[in-house]
Structures are given as C-alpha cells and as structure tokens.
Amino acid sequence: MTRAGLAALLSHWRRSPLQLFTLVAGLALATALWSGVQAINAEARASYDAAAATLGEAQFAQITRADGGPIARDTYVALRRAGWLVSPVIEGRLEGVRLIGVEPLTAPGGIGPVALDAGDDLPGFLGEGILFGRAEVLAALSGTGLRGIEAPDVAPGIALTDIGVAERLLGPGISRLIVAPAQPRDRPDLAQVAPGLVLQPPQAGSDIGRLTDSFHLNLTAFGLLSFAVGIFIVHGAIGLAVEQRRPMVRTLRALGMPLARIVTLMAAELLALALVAGALGVALGYGIAAALLPDVAATLRGLYGAEVAGTLQLRPAWWLSGLGIALAGTALAGGRALAQVARMPLLASARPRAWAMQSRRGLVMQAALAGVLLGLAGLVAALGSGLVAGFVLLGALLLGGALLLPVVLSALLATAEARARRPVAGWFWADTRQQLPGLSLALMALLLAMAANVGVSTMVGSFRLTFVGFLDQVLASELYLTAEDDAQAEALTDWLEPRVDAILPIRNVERDVAGLPAEVFGNRPHATYRDNWRFLQSAPGAWEAVDAGAGVVINEQLSRRAGLAVGDAVVLEGAAFEVLGVYGDYGNPIGQVILTEAAFERLFPGVEALRFGLRLPPDAVPALEAALRDDFGLGEGRMIDQAGIKAISMQVFERTFAVTAALNVLTLAVAGFAMLMSLLTLAAMRLPQLAPVWALGLTRADLGRAELLRALLLAALTAVLALPLGLALAWVLLAVVNVEAFGWRLPMALFPGDYARLGLFACLAALIAALWPARRLARTPPAELLKVFTNER
C-alpha cells in the first residue's frame, strides 16, 4: 500500500517534469546564493580569527605606548626585571606583507608555536632567521634572502619571524608587548616601571572584525534576500504540486490509505527533494563563493587592511548549514500546503481549486498584514536601537513591502480597468487583474530582488562618494612621511623646510575621552585644514577658533557615542575645550579629537611628531621622494604619496562594484526564473479563459502579444514600486545598520541612472520570461482551444 501510494504520488513529477525542475532549481538557487554568501563570510571570519590568534590580540592583554610610538628595548627589560611577564613584538610592513617578529623564549603559548611547531629549528629561527607564512607571503619576501617555511596556520598576509630578524628588516623599536596570562604574585604598577605605557585587555573581537562587520552584514542581508526570493519560487511550486494532486489524494484515501500515511509520504518526498536540491545548491554556492572571493578579499584588504585568504576552504559547518537552510526553506514553503492536505475532507471535490486564485478576502488580509509589518518597521525605526532592531526593521520593511505589492497592483489595475473605453482594453485589464494572484509570488520575488539591488547599489554608491570625499579631506597633503625616531624627525624637518610649501607634523596620543577610547591629535594651524575639511555640524569659523586654541573638533563617532554636539565641552587632561565642529570620519572605529598644536604641546609635553604631511606641488612629489630615499634611506612604507593611496582606493571600489554587480545579476536572474515558471504554470490553466476571447475574434498572435505586454507592464509597475522600497532599504542600511556597526552615518546619495538601468533589466528579465509562454500560446493549435468548448473540463 505504501509503495503503491508512493508510486502514485511520484507519478505526478513524471507527468510534470517542469514543476519538478522549478522546485529543485528554485530551492537550489536559493540555497546557492545564501550559502555562497555565507561561505565568503566564513572564510573572511576565519582569516580574521587566524590573524587575531597569530597576533595574540584575542587571547592576551597588550601593552603599548600611550602615544602609539615604539617601546625601547630597555623599557622591555626593565619591565621583565620588575616581574612583568611580557613578550616583545616588532611588526611592520615589508613588500606589502605584515612582518611580525616574536621573541619565542618569552612568548606565551599560542603565538610562537605557530612558527616553532612548523620548524623545530630554534637555532635557525634565532640565528640566521626563518620566515613562516603562506606561500604567497614567502614569495613576496624572497628578496630578504631568508629561509622560508610554509605554514598554513599563519594568517594570510602575515609572516612570522624572530624579533632579531624583524629588527634587522624593520628597524629598532618594539611595537607592543604581549602580557602572559599568569603573572608573579607581586609586581610594581606598570606606571611605576614604565610611565607612558598603557595596558589593554584582551580584545574579544578583533578590531578588523568590528571594522568589517558592516561589510559582512550587507553581504548577509544580500544572501538572505536572495534566499527569500528563492523561497517564493519554492512556495509556488510546492503549492501547485499539492493542489494538482488533490484528486489523487482523494482517490488514495478512497482506496483506504490512511491520511496520516499520505501526509507522511508527501513530507518524505519533500524532504528527499530538499536534500537533493540543497546539495545542488551547496555545490553551486561553493562555485559562486569561489568565483567572488578573490574580489571580496581584495576589497577587504584595500578598505580595511584586513587580510582574507583568496582561496576557499570547504568547512563542514558551512555545507551542513547550507543543507539545513534548504530543509528549513522547504518546510517553510511546504508546511501550509501539507496542512491543507491534512485538513482536506474525504469527500471534498476533486476539482482543482484554481490554485492560483485568491479571494478578495485573502487580499484584504494580506493588505492588513502588510500594514501591520510596515507599521512595525516605522515603530522600530522611530524607537528601536541596536543591530537587532536594524534587522527587524529590514525584515519588516521588505516583507511588508512584498505583501503589499499585489494589493497595490490590484488597485492600480482596477483603476485602469474602470477607465478603459474599448472592449479589448477592458478585457486586457480585467484579465491581467484576474491573473495577478497567480503571478503575485513571482512579482514579489521580482520586487524583493529589485529592492535589494536598488538598496545595495545605493549604499555602495553612497559609500564610494563619501569615502572618496573623505580621502580628499584626510589626505590633503601631497606626501606623508614617517620618521624612525625623534632625531631623524628633526633632521627631516630641517632638510625639508626650504624644499616644500608647508610641513604639517602629525602628533597624537591615545586617551580616554568622555570615558571612551579616542585618539587626540595636535594639528599645526594651516590653510590645508580650513580648505579641505568639511563638517557635519560646526560653529562659525571653527578652524580659526581651533587655531586660536579656543576649542576642538571631534569626529562623528565620538559625537554619537558620547552624545557630544557643537557647543558641548570635552575634558582633556583636566582642561575643558568647547566642541566647535563635528567631522565625518569613515576610516576608523574609535573617537578622535583635534586641537591646535600649541594646546596639544601644553597638554601632552614630550610627545614628538614622527609623522608629517607635506604640502608641495603634486608634480614635485616624485623628485622629492627620490631625494628622501637617497639622502635619508626612507624606504617603502615610510613615504606615502597621496595620489598612490587614492588610486588604490579607487581600485578597491571598482572591485567592490564587481562583487555587487555579480550578486545583483544573480538575484535578478532568480526573480526572472520565478516569473518564467509562474507564467508557464498559468498558461496551461488559462486556456478556458482565453478560448472565448479567441472565439470572439482575437487571433492567437494577438493573445501572445497581450501576454508579453502584460508581463512587461507588471514588471514595469513592480520596478516602479520597488524603487521606494529599495530606497527605504538603503536608508536603513546607511542610517541604522551602519550607525550601529560603525558609529557613523553615511550621507545617502541617489543614482537615478542606475535605477533606470535596473528597471530596464527587470523589464528585460520579464520579457524574456514571458517570451516562451507567449510563443506557446500563439502557437496553440486551434483544436486545443476548441476542446475547451467541447470538453467538460
């Protein structure tokens, strides 16, 4: 009995292979997009974790100099001799690689062993020197002549070596001290042994992790939307399959098969399909992730300096979660249909219930639900705070918007119908409206895909504009130098004085400001700042007042987190300063305060500038760089020219766009596919409605053209409606999610050209999707149409 029942149920798929394809392809696509994005995120996170473990930032407290400068070796020895169990690290950049020199004898377990396990050669490590890193890193550093040992455990972009080797390559000065977890019982205070050093507790999440959260959040949102779009397709396919098998279910029950067993069989069938589709999706997702990862890695490296491996690893947690989401999606999409079967009375009519039809009451319910969701979104936007609220807001907005779509479209079509004069036009509008319920799932998918595209491209575009403006602001000087020590800094300034238009020393210390960690900068008064810096809010003549020592300007992060606005007071080393301006700062997660050089020297005596910005004609930069290299031996990394940084940044954004564009195309493709499947399904069911129109004189070609026109019209309407939803989505991403994740709000820019192109694509997708069903309709043999009148269907 069970076998016969199963055979009967499965025979449905044999008769409707297209439905089976829709179901499996929809689910596989949904799973692929979701798990592809997850794979990218997982790879990036793994890279951050490896970096944090390699650097020891996550497990161990660190000691650094309050002003961020290098720590003298004697200070390290003084700390050890006072009983502080600390281990020195010298790190810096060499040939684009982050070179980390550790002291293996004092390094707490978990840092050095990465290197030493791989080598077992302590004399080599301490003596002539060994580099540990991934193959590409070792290749980049081959010019050092050091022996390289490949170590996949070392985070990407990092090379580990002995501190002595690092000192030879990077110059003297300890970058930071790692504090061992177990310390002797009695130690003097840090300030007593080494004034000027600060102890930082272990960082649960790395800086890079926090910095890139927003980026990954956006990727995740993208993945989730794609998945939602896919689930709409699956929902439609399953609903149709269940609906069409109602007579079969009735027959099986009439033959004595228990309802529970039928439902169980159908559930098992769905489970099997979900597993197959999930596996396909995971494989597809892996392909998507592998194709996109190099671009994502380049983006993250350029934007945040975060190193992410360019190659993908297959992680069990990841593909299991991919299968899991496929199962969850199927349960979500198929649950209601199965419940309907379970509730179906034994003697119910076997006639298909016109699956696609929904009553007017259903539409009203949907409108009400949409209203509730949108209301919730408004409420959360007004009252909520935090990342979770941001996501609730996103979810409510998108779902509400999607549910509202058929309601709005129906109203629009009804209006058009009422205004139609000619009978064919009247029929067209009425027929379109009548088809709406059957197409609404596909249209919702299109709406979501469009809205996601509009939202994300608005966000990325706004980010790009803002970031480029921000670079112009912070990189106003043509050339930036970093001196090795105070003596070199002095020699450099003397040498540069007659050669450049202006030397702008950059001095900073790290201090808690208003209870939050922040950097305090001392700026030399100069037109550079007045000309290039833009404030989000400011008092009149802000820079002039700062130059006069009357106050400070702070960044947006500090302003938001500490609740400081223009006119409020900031206390530095016991002295109060008025906040004169708030500037946008899109390059770092912590607060900043800028005051004038004289005031800075008064508050923080003895903090000398090692970094300098130089103003000079841009075309004189290469000659000056060459002279500095020759006369001072300033190497790569100690000189940064503004044009170079900007070029790299632009490259980064082009890469980001490549990723975004790829995801955009994929989601649109999924939505187009949903449309195609819905139209094909409807086409078969609509013959009885079309036959009378044909009999009244419309040719089959006319009918086909009407089909095409209808798809185009609906897609265009959906695209128009997607625009406000997408812009709302962009607003949430920029003004809510970003503020929570980053502490700053991106000004939103609009890109009408992009939206127009997107709308065109959507219509194109709909047109392509409608082409085949329309063609089929136009070629329907007249006999088929005639049968409608002869057969008692």
Added chain:
Amino acid sequence: MNVRALTLILLAGPAGAQGFAGLGTQAEGFAIPAPGYAFDFPADHGAHPAYRIEWWYLTANLTGPDGTPYGLQWTLFRSALAPEDGSGWDTPQLWMGHAAVTTPEAHFVTERLARGGIGQAGVVADPFAAWIDDWQLAGPDFDQLEMTASGPDFAYDMALSAEGPLVFHGDAGYSVKSAEGQASYYYSQPFYAVDGVLSLPQGDIPVTGRAWLDREWSSQPLSGDQTGWDWFSLTLEGAKLMGFRLRQADGSAYTYATWIDPDGAATAYSDGAFIAEPLARDGARDIPTTWRVTLPDRGVDVTVQALNPEAWMAVSIPYWEGPVTVSGSHDGTGYLEMTGYEGTSP
C-alpha cells in the same frame, strides 16, 4: 653536579620546540674542559660564553618556626647556540631559570626563559650577580648573597652566608661524566647558612636552614647511551656527600661521589664506590622516591626518602627534584634529583 642540565638546557625552548639538531654531537667551535685547569676567582663565578652550557644551581633544606621542613630551589642555566657573546636580540646566549618550593604537602614550581645580550638575564662575577627577569642571586661577593624568585603562587626572599670553603669535584674541579671521557668543570659551595621568608598561598613563613650551590660548565653532551641520572646531595651530621648515578641504556650505571669533611676537605670516589638502589616507587608518576645509598669506604649505609614524593618539576623538560630526609648509619637531610623517568620504566 646536575648532569641533567646538559640535556635539559639543550632541549629547552618554548612549548612546542622539540630540541635542537646536533644533540649528542661534538661541540663545534666550543671550548672543551681539560684536566689541570687553574680556577680564577671571582672571574670563574661569572659566565663562560665560550662553553656551550653552564649553570648556577642552588638547593636548600629549610625549617619553619613550627619545625616543618621545606625545600627550595633556585637555578639559572645558560645555553649557547654559538661560542660567542653577541649583542642585542642577535645573541646566541640563552638563559633559563627554574624556581621551586617544596612543602610536605605541596610543590610550587615556575620557569623563566630569556635571551642574553639585552640585559634580561645574565651573570657577572664581581660584584656577583646572577639574574633572570626579577629573580636574582646577588651580593657583594660569592659568600654573601641575596636570593629572590617568584611565581604565580609563591615567592621567596633569602639571605645566604657561606660558612666554609668552595669544594672542587673530580680531579680538582675536572669532573668526568662517562667512561668515554665526557667531562665538565664542577665546583660547589655547600656551606651556606640561609634565613629568609617563604611567601606561600597560606601566608609568609620565616625559615632558616642550609643551602648548597653547584657551579658547572661544559660543552660536551652526555654520552649517547645515557638515559637519565639520579643525583644526591646529602648533609650527614656535619660531613657532606655528593653522589650521582648515570643510568646506561643497557641497565648498568656510572657512579661518582665526593665526600666532604666538615672543614671542606674533599675526597673523590670514582665509578663503583658509590651505590644507590631504588627501594620503593611512589607518587603519581611511579618514580623511585625511596633509596638505599651506600659508600662503604666511609661507612655510609642510609635510607633516603623524599619529603614530598610529588616534587615533580613540570617545566619545559620535566624532571623530579625535591628535599629528602636521611636515616640509617647517618641522619640528615639533602636533595635528590632524578631525570629520564618521564614515560619510561627505568
């Protein structure tokens, strides 16, 4: 004599390092001990960077105000990757410190590692100072020393005062370690009187007692077939006895002993005169912590028993080191060190 440091230091390193290539080979470029060496003090109390390995090894038997016996260890090892001083981070001179306190119920131990050349660890002869991090053994001369060390759960601060002369082992300080002729320079100061304070989790404890300091340097590792050793330093009613037993892979042993009269006069006993036999195994690691020790020539036939069988040194290269009590033909106290038992049956 602490032969184990020969291996220990060469194998020392951070967790994960599995030892150096070249262990058991000849000492390329390093100086080699030779008979007839004329010791030069105070210079020879300092470091000898031309030799591969060297140590300043102090153990003490102490008593608290209530008569409770305690043991204490302060050790500084030097190991050179190359026979030169070097400077800055690039020095080939590495240092390792071990400190321990043993009570009848507990054993506290901690370890420090450092490289030379930057001032984090080192030894200077005059005025004498040996240090690693905040641990220190220093004073105006070798006879008057202050000694400190600390770990996460203990610390101590001791004053040492020598009440007798230096004692030279083997042939006037030239100490042979195997039948094949591996040797070291080896002398001791076994006559320190100690008083100071132990800081333990239960509180500070004032203590007094006796300490024994070993000085040894060499370049040649042990002979390849020596698997471990048992080393005794015993104070027996005024006289003192140092004896060791190097265990061979074939089950035989190479022994040596120095008998020290109360006035410091030393008598050397070559292989076979000194006999040490394990009597009972004990502790979590099944290590022989009760021994029968005999030196028939001096009428010594004693039972040596660990104060705390769990005196395990859980450091880079683990070993057993702890205070012992002596009974039988003589009564007394002392220190016992055993290596090569970890994971193997001797």
